[in-house]
Amino acid sequence: MGSSRTRNLQVFDTELSADTVEWCPLPHYAHIVACGTYQLQKDDEKNPSRIGRLYLFQFDQQQSFTPPLTEIQRIDTPAILDLKWCHTEIYERPLLGMATACGEIQLHRLRDTQDGRCALERVLSTELGPNRLALSLDWSTGRGDSANPRVVTSDSTGSLTVLSLAEDNLSAVSQWKAHDFEAWISAFSYWDTQLVYSGGDDCKLKGWDLRMGPSSPTFTSKRHSMGVCSIHSNPHREHILATGSYDENVLLWDGRNMRQPLSETAVGGGVWRLKWHPVHEHLLLAACMHNDFHILHCQQAADGNEGPCPILASYILHNSLAYGADWSRLPLSGPPPSSPTTETTPASLTLTEPKGHLRIQYESPTASFDTALEDECGRYIPDHTTAVSAPAPVPGVGDNPASLSCLLASCSFYDHMLHVWRWDWSPETETQSAETGPTPSS
Structure with a gap:
C-alpha cells in the first residue's frame, strides 16, 4: 500500500470556537488562509447573541526558526x-465570501498593505431576510x-438564495x-x-435547475438517513x-443518476465538510465531527467500481x-520536519461498533438543535461494522505517482484550535506490488 503519514506543523488558539478555514485558491496568494469562528453568548437567555471573529494568516515555510503560520489580521x-x-x-483582487449568524452574506476584498503583507476589507454585503442564520455559501x-x-447560500429557515455579483452590487x-x-x-x-444542490436537516438531498425556476427540485434523494450537511x-x-x-457516511454520486x-x-463521524483536492481529482478531504479528519481515495468509485472509498490518512x-x-x-518543498507529534496512519481504516452504551449528542454550530444518535432501545444508530479497506494497489495521483506532499489546515470547535499540517504519501505502484508483495504502511 505504500506509506502515508500526517505531521502537525503548527497549532493556533482562535479563542472563539473555530468552525471554518479556507486557503486562498489564487496562485499569487496561496500562502494566505482565513479562519472563521462562532461563539454563542448566553448572557441573555431569551435572546442569546452570536459573535465571531475572522482571522487572516500567512504561511511561510522558509522561516527556519519561527513558526510558519503568522497572524496578520483579525476582525470582530x-x-x-x-x-x-x-x-x-474579481476586480483584479481575491474576494472572500462569508456567511454570518445575522443572516448576512459579506464579501471581503484582499488587498496588499504597505508592510508587504495583506489585509481584508469589507466591500459588499446583503441580508438574506429577517430571523435567519446564513449557514453556507458556494461560488459558481x-x-x-x-x-x-x-x-448560492443556504439558511436556517430552509431557504436557498442565489446572489449575483455585478457592477459593485451583490443582489438576490x-x-x-x-x-x-x-438547509445546512x-x-x-x-x-x-x-x-444547484442542497442538503437539509430534513435528511433530504435535492437538486435545482435555475433555468426551470425553484418551484420543484429536479430530484429529491432520501438516501442519507440523517441531516445532509456537506456537498462538493x-x-x-x-x-x-x-x-x-450526520449519518456518518460519505456518498459519491454521478449527477446523471441520483437514484x-x-x-x-462509513467515516465514523458526522460529515460537516467535504473538499476535493484542488489538483488531484480523486482525493477527498472529510471533516468528520466526532471522528477527526480523513483523506479518501475516490478513483475506483468514480470509475464505477462498487465498494467504499479507501481512507489513505x-x-x-x-x-x-x-x-x-x-x-x-501551496507547494511544499523539502522533506517533512521532525516533529514530536508525528503519527503514522494506516492506508486503510476499520471502524467498529462501540462496545457498551454510548450516547453521542450531535450539536450543530448554530446550537439550534441536538441530534441523539441512539434509538428507543438505547442502541447506537450509525452502524460502523463495515470495514473500510483499500484494494491493493491504490493508483498513484498526478504526474508523479512516486510521492505526494500536501499542506492542509483544519479547525475544531469547542477547543477553538486551528491546525496546519502536512500529509506525505508514497503510494505503492503495481510494479512495486508485484516485486515486493504486500507491505505494511509506515
Whole structure:
C-alpha cells in the first residue's frame, strides 16, 4: 500500500470556537488562509447573541526558526458559519465570501498593505431576510469561470438564495424554500452552474435547475438517513458529486443518476465538510465531527467500481468537533520536519461498533438543535461494522505517482484550535506490488 503519514506543523488558539478555514485558491496568494469562528453568548437567555471573529494568516515555510503560520489580521464580526474564497479574481483582487449568524452574506476584498503583507476589507454585503442564520455559501467559479460570478447560500429557515455579483452590487436573483428545517449546505455544479444542490436537516438531498425556476427540485434523494450537511462538486471530473451527513457516511454520486450513489463510505463521524483536492481529482478531504479528519481515495468509485472509498490518512490531533478543513495549493518543498507529534496512519481504516452504551449528542454550530444518535432501545444508530479497506494497489495521483506532499489546515470547535499540517504519501505502484508483495504502511 505504500506509506502515508500526517505531521502537525503548527497549532493556533482562535479563542472563539473555530468552525471554518479556507486557503486562498489564487496562485499569487496561496500562502494566505482565513479562519472563521462562532461563539454563542448566553448572557441573555431569551435572546442569546452570536459573535465571531475572522482571522487572516500567512504561511511561510522558509522561516527556519519561527513558526510558519503568522497572524496578520483579525476582525470582530457576527458569528461566522462558512467562508469561501472566489476561485478567480474579481476586480483584479481575491474576494472572500462569508456567511454570518445575522443572516448576512459579506464579501471581503484582499488587498496588499504597505508592510508587504495583506489585509481584508469589507466591500459588499446583503441580508438574506429577517430571523435567519446564513449557514453556507458556494461560488459558481469552481472551474475558473469568472464571466458571471454568483453565490448560492443556504439558511436556517430552509431557504436557498442565489446572489449575483455585478457592477459593485451583490443582489438576490432568486430565493425559495428548499427544505423543511435548516438547509445546512448549498453548492453549485461547477460544470453547469445553472444546477444547484442542497442538503437539509430534513435528511433530504435535492437538486435545482435555475433555468426551470425553484418551484420543484429536479430530484429529491432520501438516501442519507440523517441531516445532509456537506456537498462538493468535483471540479476535475464532470458529474461527480460528494455528499456527507450526520449519518456518518460519505456518498459519491454521478449527477446523471441520483437514484443510487456510486459508493458509500462509513467515516465514523458526522460529515460537516467535504473538499476535493484542488489538483488531484480523486482525493477527498472529510471533516468528520466526532471522528477527526480523513483523506479518501475516490478513483475506483468514480470509475464505477462498487465498494467504499479507501481512507489513505487520518489526522487525529484535534480534541474537539472536527468542522473546518481545506487543502492548500501551496507547494511544499523539502522533506517533512521532525516533529514530536508525528503519527503514522494506516492506508486503510476499520471502524467498529462501540462496545457498551454510548450516547453521542450531535450539536450543530448554530446550537439550534441536538441530534441523539441512539434509538428507543438505547442502541447506537450509525452502524460502523463495515470495514473500510483499500484494494491493493491504490493508483498513484498526478504526474508523479512516486510521492505526494500536501499542506492542509483544519479547525475544531469547542477547543477553538486551528491546525496546519502536512500529509506525505508514497503510494505503492503495481510494479512495486508485484516485486515486493504486500507491505505494511509506515
